[in-house]
Amino acid sequence: MSPSTWLTVIGIGEGGLPDMTPAARACLRQATLVIGGERHLALAAEDIAGVEHRTWTNLEDTVAAVLARRGQPTVVLASGDPMHYGFAATLSHKLAPGDMTVLPHLSAFCLAAARLCWPVQDIACLSAHGRPIEALAPHVHDGARLLILSADGRTPAAVAALLERLDFAPSTLTVLEHLGGPQEKTFVWSPGTPCADLNTLAVECRAAPGALGLSRVPGLPDGAFTHDGQLTKREARAVTLSLLAPRPGELLWDVGAGSGSIAIEWLRAVPHTRVVAFERDPTRLATVQANALTLGVPSLIAVGGEAPAVLADFAEDPPHAVFVGGGLSRLGETLLDAAWGYLRPGGRLVANAVTKDSQAALTAFHARRGGTMTRLQVSRLLPSGGWDDRSPLLHYLGSKP
Numbered sequence: 189m190s191p192s193t194w195l196t197v198i199g200i201g202e203g204g205l206p207d208m209t210p211a212a213r214a215c216l217r218q219a220t221l222v223i224g225g226e227r228h229l230a231l232a233a234e235d236i237a238g239v240e241h242r243t244w245t246n247l248e249d250t251v252a253a254v255l256a257r258r259g260q261p262t263v264v265l266a267s268g269d270p271m272h273y274g275f276a277a278t279l280s281h282k283l284a285p286g287d288m289t290v291l292p293h294l295s296a297f298c299l300a301a302a303r304l305c306w307p308v309q310d311i312a313c314l315s316a317h318g319r320p321i322e323a324l325a326p327h328v329h330d331g332a333r334l335l336i337l338s339a340d341g342r343t344p345a346a347v348a349a350l351l352e353r354l355d356f357a358p359s360t361l362t363v364l365e366h367l368g369g370p371q372e373k374t375f376v377w378s379p380g381t382p383c384a385d386l387n388t389l390a391v392e393c394r395a396a397p398g399a400l401g402l403s404r405v406p407g408l409p410d411g412a413f414t415h416d417g418q419l420t421k422r423e424a425r426a427v428t429l430s431l432l433a434p435r436p437g438e439l440l441w442d443v444g445a446g447s448g449s450i451a452i453e454w455l456r457a458v459p460h461t462r463v464v465a466f467e468r469d470p471t472r473l474a475t476v477q478a479n480a481l482t483l484g485v486p487s488l489i490a491v492g493g494e495a496p497a498v499l500a501d502f503a504e505d506p507p508h509a510v511f512v513g514g515g516l517s518r519l520g521e522t523l524l525d526a527a528w529g530y531l532r533p534g535g536r537l538v539a540n541a542v543t544k545d546s547q548a549a550l551t552a553f554h555a556r557r558g559g560t561m562t563r564l565q566v567s568r569l570l571p572s573g574g575w576d577d578r579s580p581l582l583h584y585l586g587s588k589p
């Protein structure tokens with residue numbers, strides 16, 4: 189098959205050219221320019237001897253270099269399956285469907301699952317390349333199996349340290365080096381073991397006795413967050429998240445984020461969601477960032493500043509949902525109207541109110557815009573046997589036409 193697109197991305201494994209399909213090899217030999225990592229070009233040396241080739245620099249520069257060649261025949265050599273956390277996956281967001289042909293090889297996930305006899309559909313396939321290790325945390329549950337593409341030889345130790353912080357030290361870490369090649373080696377990791385830079389890590393998660401083992405269902409215990417009292421409490425948080433109703437691909441603005449609990453639970457509950465959290469108090473802003481890291485959602489964007497003014501800087505990417513968690517008593521309907529204005533059509537506005545002023549603002553806003561109001565009365569049983577009766581909380585939900 190001769191690709192009809194200007195760009196072809198070919199996957200290559202540690203087994204090199206003998207493991208490639210005849211179609212992929214033919215494409216490589218007919219190329220006018222091949223771009224690849226040093227390792228990929230060395231593995232393909234025999235077929236590209238007479239072809240112009242360029243060594244891959246870093247991801248960003250290589251993407252730019254490839255995009256600059258739009259329309260001219262170009263081949264990129266990448267590891268394994270380039271559509272699974274690979275170069276072609278990154279490029280796919282920047283190209284039209286008719287621009288690129290991908291000729292995949294077996295992915296490291298596929299090879300690792302085969303070596304371990306782990307059914308792929310039961311495993312979380314993750315990457316530690318170019319992203320904080322903390323992002324693995326929401327996948328760590330007792331009995332869970334994870335396959336992680338390591339960034340380099342230090343990744344297994346970094347993952348072990350994360351597991352220890354999460355009270356999952358009894359987990360087993362298996363390192364699979366150079367999968368599919370002559371140097372392939374598999375061993376159980378222990379502290380101090382040197383690991384090759386090219387490795388995939390398999391983790392069988394085991395909780396230590398008493399580990400918290402946080403669920404992804406909203407309504408985590410209040411103690412899961414560092415906070416100074418400015419926290420939407422567990423029961424109200426669970427109701428708030430159910431009203432916000434996150435779906436994959438959606439963006440939330442958490443206005444007056446406090447400790448970040450609403451933003452963090454939005455991100456933990458549904459993969460492929462985004463958050464911008466606005467908080468005017470610098471100390472709390474730092475707490476939002478720290479909580480996001482500890483609870484495994486480092487993608488949270490925390491912004492310092494006073495709403496509604498600070499919101500304008502983000503108007504180009506309108507949110508699917510806005511939660512107003514602070515500022516309502518002081519700013520009332522001004523803040524609600526601003527949030528409503530930035531929402532995309534069909535978006536949801538959720539706001540909670542405890543004080544008399546904020547409840548009045550919500551009631552007036554509801555009268556103008558419609559929506560639903562719910563009053564929640566929560567009481568927790570105290571060790572003394574009495575109930576800690578709290579002030580009722582108003583929840584507003586409005587859907588923008």
Ligand SMILES: C[S@@+](CC[C@H](N)C(=O)[O-])C[C@H]1O[C@@H](n2cnc3c(N)ncnc32)[C@H](O)[C@@H]1O
Pocket residue numbers: 415418419420421443444445446447448449450466467468469472493494495496513514515516519
């Ligand atoms: C009740 S707390 C929010 C609690 C938060 N939902 C949580 O669970 O951690 C309200 C927060 O809004 C912040 N705030 C109030 N007015 C604001 C405004 N106009 N712009 C940005 N932040 C504001 C306050 O500093 C405070 O941290």
